[in-house]
Amino acid sequence: MPELPEVETVRRGLQPVMEGARIVRVEQRRADLRFVFPADFASRLEGRQIISLGRRAKYLIADLDDGMVLVSHLGMSGSFRIEADGEGTLRPGAFHHERSKDDKHDHVVLHVEGPAGKARVIYNDPRRFGYMDLMARAALVEHAWFRSLGVEPTGNSLNATGLAGQLAGKKSPLKAALLDQRIIAGLGNIYVCEAMWRAKLSPLKPAGGLVTSTGRPRKQLELLTQAIRDVIDEAIAAGGSSLRDHIRTDGTLGYFQHGFSVYDREGKACPRPGCGDTVRRIVQSGRSTFYCPRCQKH
DNA sequence: CTGCGAACCTGTTAGC
DNA sequence: TGCTAACAGGTTCGCA
Known part of the structure; x- marks a missing residue:
């Protein structure tokens, strides 16, 4: 599914619900996607506030208030969807408000509460080529996933x-x-x-x-x-x-x-x-x- | 180092 | 209608 424009579209969709929000609960429904989740993945996210949601290449990068970043890649078939949680204050029309049928490929559910209200941010990935990890922001650029990436094809980087x-x-x-x-x-x-x-x-x-x-x-x-x-x-x-x-x-x-x-x-x-x-x-x-x-x- | 095929995994579609 | 084979947005590994 996702090349850079799709990932950027996902980022823009998630941004209003995630930026400034607190992650109150995480459901991690299996031990691995493409790779095994890092140790204590859910508990390390719970209680954290999301400072900002960025993107590099096809990676989504959520900066957390403890200096860690949540990195996710959608692989071939990954997607995020947002569902309003209860009588939330999410902008009407912009997101799913009905609880959709639980899909067997819903692998991670982030329960968030932020300026836009309460929501569930749900990661779905039938083929499970996607992956997530948690690492120190300071270590990101030297991480194997990022250190050899070329220029972004947007803006002035590409010439x-x-x-x-x-x-x-x-x-x-x-x-x-x-x-x-x-x-x-x-x-x-x-x-x-x-x-x-x-x-x-x-x-x-x-x-x-x-x-x-x-x-x-x-x-x-x-x-x-x-x-x-x-x-x-x-x-x-x-x-x-x-x-x-x-x-x-x-x-x-x-x-x-x-x-x-x-x-x-x-x-x-x-x-x-x-x-x-x-x-x-x-x-x-x-x-x-x-x-x-x-x-x-x- | 380079290039290439295979692997990872499930779902959908084209063809018989 | 049903079965099978081919193919799908990506990345990584191993081999020549």
Whole structure:
């Protein structure tokens, strides 16, 4: 489900309920997700106040009032939903107010009380590729999950000159390089396909081919950089994408999927005016790549 | 170091 | 309708 825009959408949905709230009770319903939960996970969270809710790449990071951070990754199928607890003061309309049926994949329930009222923040994850951990804020940047992450594809962090340094000499296909979280942190299969289509670049092209012999970004790399920014910004503005089940914290579906140009469109017409070719699906590093063989140049 | 396949786990969908 | 196979947003590990 979640690439950076989806995780950012989740963060924005959770923020009003979690920031400034106290975690009064935690239900941890199994010993592990992808990894075993840290020792005393629930009891170490109980009683803590959440100072702020942030994001790095595809990780959500909740800063707690004791200097620890709750880190969570949604994997492929993780989602959070919010349910108002009792006659809470949560803004009407924004969240689920009915207690939904208990799902067998509801693995963690945070009971919170804060400025927005009382709520349950429920982590659901059928495939359990997601994970959570608790660590000292001061240790976060040196943690294995974070220390080698590349730049965020948002704001000013991503630029063609910096990317050129990362891609220079790389023989791996562009598709693989863009999925590498050590180069750009937060891109996933959908937005990589979309960005390459926008930049008219073949996913098979060697990544190093976008860099000159003196290490400068070629024009193609400038265009790709802008395409990545645009795709990510638009997806965030649209509230995250969905193939089938990306549920936002308010229970609605992301709708960027209506805007996909190539992703999951095998056999359909390339949407570029005048192209007339058909979107193709190939497998690279075990994952589907969708592209237009006519307008994405090698 | 690089690239690639497999693994993790469950659910949905396409095809017969 | 029912069964099976393929495939799914991510990350990590092991092997060549």
